[in-house]
Amino acid sequence: MSQTEYEVKVGMECHAELLTQSKMFCGCRNEFGGEPNTRTCPVCLGLPGSLPVFNKAAVEQVLRTALALHCEISLHTIFHRKNYFYPDLPKGYQISQYGSTPIGVNGYLEIEKADGSVKQIRITRVHLEEDTGKSIHSDGAGYSVMDYNRSGVPLMEIVTAFPPDIESGEEARLYAEALRSVLLYLNVSDGRMEQGSLRAEPNPSIRPVGSEMFGVKTELKNLNSFRAVQRGVEYEAQRQAAEIEAGRVVIQATYGWDEEKGVTVLQRLKEVEQEYRYFPEPDLIPIDFDTEYIESVRASLPELPLARTRRLREQYELPAADALQLVSDRATADFFEESAKAAKDAKAVANWLLGDLTRLANAAGTPVSETPVTAAALADLVNLIVAGTITGKIAKQVIEEMFVSGKTASQVVADLGLTVSGADEVAGIVAGVIAANPDVVAKIKGGNEKSRGFLVGQVMKAAKGRARPDDINRLMEEALANA
Amino acid sequence: MAELYELTAADLAAKIASREVSAREVTEAFLARITVAEPSVHAFLTVTPELARAQADAIDTRLAAGESLGPLAGVPVALKDNLCTAGIETTCASQILRGFVPPYSATVAEKLQDSGVVLLGKTNLDEFAMGSSTENSGFFTTGNPWNPDRVPGGSSGGSAAAVAAGEAPLSLGSDTGGSIRQPAAFCGLVGIKPTYGRVSRYGLVAFASSLDQIGPFAHTVEDAALLLTAISGHDERDSTSVPRPVPDYVQALTGHVEGLRIGIPAEYFAEGISPEVRAAVMSAVGVLRGLGAVVDEVSLPYTDYALAAYYIVAPAEASSNLARYDGVRYGMRTARSSNHIELFERTREEGFGAEVKQRILTGTYALSHGYYDAFYLKAQKVRTLLQRDFAAAFERFDLLVTPTTPTTAFGIGEKSNDPLAMKLSDICTIPANMAGIPALSQCCGFDTDGLPVGMQLMGPAFSEETLLRAAHAYEAATDWHMRRPNL
Ligand SMILES: [Zn+2]
Numbered sequence: 001m002s003q004t005e006y007e008v009k010v011g012m013e014c015h016a017e018l019l020t021q022s023k024m025f026c027g028c029r030n031e032f033g034g035e036p037n038t039r040t041c042p043v044c045l046g047l048p049g050s051l052p053v054f055n056k057a058a059v060e061q062v063l064r065t066a067l068a069l070h071c072e073i074s075l076h077t078i079f080h081r082k083n084y085f086y087p088d089l090p091k092g093y094q095i096s097q098y099g100s101t102p103i104g105v106n107g108y109l110e111i112e113k114a115d116g117s118v119k120q121i122r123i124t125r126v127h128l129e130e131d132t133g134k135s136i137h138s139d140g141a142g143y144s145v146m147d148y149n150r151s152g153v154p155l156m157e158i159v160t161a162f163p164p165d166i167e168s169g170e171e172a173r174l175y176a177e178a179l180r181s182v183l184l185y186l187n188v189s190d191g192r193m194e195q196g197s198l199r200a201e202p203n204p205s206i207r208p209v210g211s212e213m214f215g216v217k218t219e220l221k222n223l224n225s226f227r228a229v230q231r232g233v234e235y236e237a238q239r240q241a242a243e244i245e246a247g248r249v250v251i252q253a254t255y256g257w258d259e260e261k262g263v264t265v266l267q268r269l270k271e272v273e274q275e276y277r278y279f280p281e282p283d284l285i286p287i288d289f290d291t292e293y294i295e296s297v298r299a300s301l302p303e304l305p306l307a308r309t310r311r312l313r314e315q316y317e318l319p320a321a322d323a324l325q326l327v328s329d330r331a332t333a334d335f336f337e338e339s340a341k342a343a344k345d346a347k348a349v350a351n352w353l354l355g356d357l358t359r360l361a362n363a364a365g366t367p368v369s370e371t372p373v374t375a376a377a378l379a380d381l382v383n384l385i386v387a388g389t390i391t392g393k394i395a396k397q398v399i400e401e402m403f404v405s406g407k408t409a410s411q412v413v414a415d416l417g418l419t420v421s422g423a424d425e426v427a428g429i430v431a432g433v434i435a436a437n438p439d440v441v442a443k444i445k446g447g448n449e450k451s452r453g454f455l456v457g458q459v460m461k462a463a464k465g466r467a468r469p470d471d472i473n474r475l476m477e478e479a480l481a482n483a
Numbered sequence: 484m485a486e487l488y489e490l491t492a493a494d495l496a497a498k499i500a501s502r503e504v505s506a507r508e509v510t511e512a513f514l515a516r517i518t519v520a521e522p523s524v525h526a527f528l529t530v531t532p533e534l535a536r537a538q539a540d541a542i543d544t545r546l547a548a549g550e551s552l553g554p555l556a557g558v559p560v561a562l563k564d565n566l567c568t569a570g571i572e573t574t575c576a577s578q579i580l581r582g583f584v585p586p587y588s589a590t591v592a593e594k595l596q597d598s599g600v601v602l603l604g605k606t607n608l609d610e611f612a613m614g615s616s617t618e619n620s621g622f623f624t625t626g627n628p629w630n631p632d633r634v635p636g637g638s639s640g641g642s643a644a645a646v647a648a649g650e651a652p653l654s655l656g657s658d659t660g661g662s663i664r665q666p667a668a669f670c671g672l673v674g675i676k677p678t679y680g681r682v683s684r685y686g687l688v689a690f691a692s693s694l695d696q697i698g699p700f701a702h703t704v705e706d707a708a709l710l711l712t713a714i715s716g717h718d719e720r721d722s723t724s725v726p727r728p729v730p731d732y733v734q735a736l737t738g739h740v741e742g743l744r745i746g747i748p749a750e751y752f753a754e755g756i757s758p759e760v761r762a763a764v765m766s767a768v769g770v771l772r773g774l775g776a777v778v779d780e781v782s783l784p785y786t787d788y789a790l791a792a793y794y795i796v797a798p799a800e801a802s803s804n805l806a807r808y809d810g811v812r813y814g815m816r817t818a819r820s821s822n823h824i825e826l827f828e829r830t831r832e833e834g835f836g837a838e839v840k841q842r843i844l845t846g847t848y849a850l851s852h853g854y855y856d857a858f859y860l861k862a863q864k865v866r867t868l869l870q871r872d873f874a875a876a877f878e879r880f881d882l883l884v885t886p887t888t889p890t891t892a893f894g895i896g897e898k899s900n901d902p903l904a905m906k907l908s909d910i911c912t913i914p915a916n917m918a919g920i921p922a923l924s925q926c927c928g929f930d931t932d933g934l935p936v937g938m939q940l941m942g943p944a945f946s947e948e949t950l951l952r953a954a955h956a957y958e959a960a961t962d963w964h965m966r967r968p969n970l
Binding site for chain 1: 565566567580583585587589684687691692719720721722723802803806809811827851855859
């Protein structure tokens, strides 16, 4: 049997809950979690006689996203009703732009691959709809209960174009990461995949390399992390290939992701096309944009992640990986730039930020840009190192103290007397160490250069990290020559 | 001297304002009348005597304190039971909403409360406003006060019968395809379907969202104008309500129709219109001409397609609007379900009546994949053509006069097995809903059985003042509106 080589093609549907104050069609607060059914009203509970009124802020957030994704903007859009029955859907229909002209069409998002190459992933639509409530199933209780706090939360859907441009699990992950980072930059989503406020649903299909036809696709749901997106697509592509190799066919279906076992699990077959009976929502008036408004929103867009990554790399001569990591969160990148401008060594700022400060922030569960260590304080720390006032080793101690006390680097150094030891002081320590270890000195004189390290270590220990390595080496050289 | 319950709302309001009678006395008079009339009329699903008395007393207290209140203060009204009222059961005459007590009030109910109006209760209708006779009510059929063996019309039959029987001086109904005008015609009242967007639909339980409008029933044009003024206006909670100032419609009642251009659309006088109705309407046109109106014929060729298109659009929207009645959150829930699918299916099977189910099925079909273009989309195109028909006519005419219904009130049970005949009774009223224009029905005579005949006036969007002015001039020249049924 010949071993066929397959390629995978992945479409992506992503949903993001928007960061508006209130829900899509009513005044209820838009927040995550909380006591069930405490943020509901006649509108989002679908009580008889209630009517939706659309939230202009949600419309603007979708417009911002569509512009950031290089979409063409529809000047006139309407809402449709998507009709189906489910207990979490209080009106028996979801108000969505799915069945109509979306706000944004024909855009793209660029992803940067590990080898530095950039790939455009085409986007077919960016539109607005409302979220559903949540069913809470209690095992063995014989009933389910409903929480409608999420019902009517504004949801943005972003769908990639067909034929799919994404061709691997890695690309699927990079796309989801790049999208999240754009949404965070636009401040339209909190991007929390683990809470479901950002949901990425890839639909991979495979085909023999060289084939013109597309294979049957399956839909992957509840992928709660970027890693899961990549692994899910990779697993599914292998599973589909195994099906075909075994002489079976791929069946159109929805699969869930089992994170523990690392496998996809069949959830629902899609034998028949769901009948949603889309029709224009008669309770809402159309959304009409004028071009002046669109241009004003476009002008207000921030610099987007990929452009910023490129700029950081060039302007601050950062390694690609550092630039990417800094830019993945807008606040972190802003923090970096603020600090770098005040510092004498931007690369060192990046190192301290991505290294010690990130470690401390993670341990404390705080965003790196919101710790007691301000951008100015970090710049101060770096400048002290550059000026030779403290050593890198001492700086590690200083930043810990800064993190706890909120003091500046200079304050900490002054308070704890951590300034670098002067050459005289180091010379004294070196002399003491040499005097205390005549046998080692003799070995070195006898040609055993390795023993020199022991003496240097003794000096560093005695200087408590405050001696500059250059000073120690130079003074040790001189002292040994005279000994 | 006339009994209090026989007076117009304007007269009652004047007597209350001058403290000739108290709001409480007026309320008691209508509550007493309800007790007398209900055994034969069955207009009310819920009577709210305690609330009414409390509201009336509150008005009396404010008047005693020297407050000057609005033009309807202390006047009782009845509301169709598809208008949500906080704390008062609202059923849409459907078993599926039995026991549903809304936590909020419809905008019109709030506006009326702010006007100092006293709520007497909630009136019967065809289930979810689907029907033309109240025979589709999930609870009971309302009788026509002019002849209890006849239907009062529908779907707002309870609201019409309540006013005709003197159980309330005013009431509100809703009109999707004629549900205010047809019962107004059958009961000898003034009934208005305002321009789409004139009155907020917030709190009106939706039947067909793009067609529904709330409007008044009254004995006189002035009373209808008073109530329309009180309920009209933009509402932030209804996106389809129009931000346009509300005139005092009573000010429009000048009595003058000289030079008013009235069109008589031939299509509304065609086959199927009873000779007695035709004669009464044409005679009324003669009266208007005598008052100085200029009358000519006009053609609205797409009228013939209105009924068919309506029976696509209305059920399609209804099939979606009624999806929320699933037994999960409120109203009735089946006792026999072991999973959510059964819960939906059995609740809806047990809770909805036959007519509602039939329309949900029709609408579901019309929206289904592969049929949408042929049915729903085509029906919407017909709607556009109807609107153009009217637009062309209104270039030449200020308003159009037609019969409201092909016949006078038919017998209870007479058409309940002939759905097509039942639906044809709305043939003259449906086009105004499809075009979104305002229309008014008023009494223009009685047939040989002593049943009222209705005349319909239609005008361009937001021409309510013109309609009211013409209707008022006609009313002043005739005395049909003075007649009351013998109960
Ligand atoms: Zn709400």
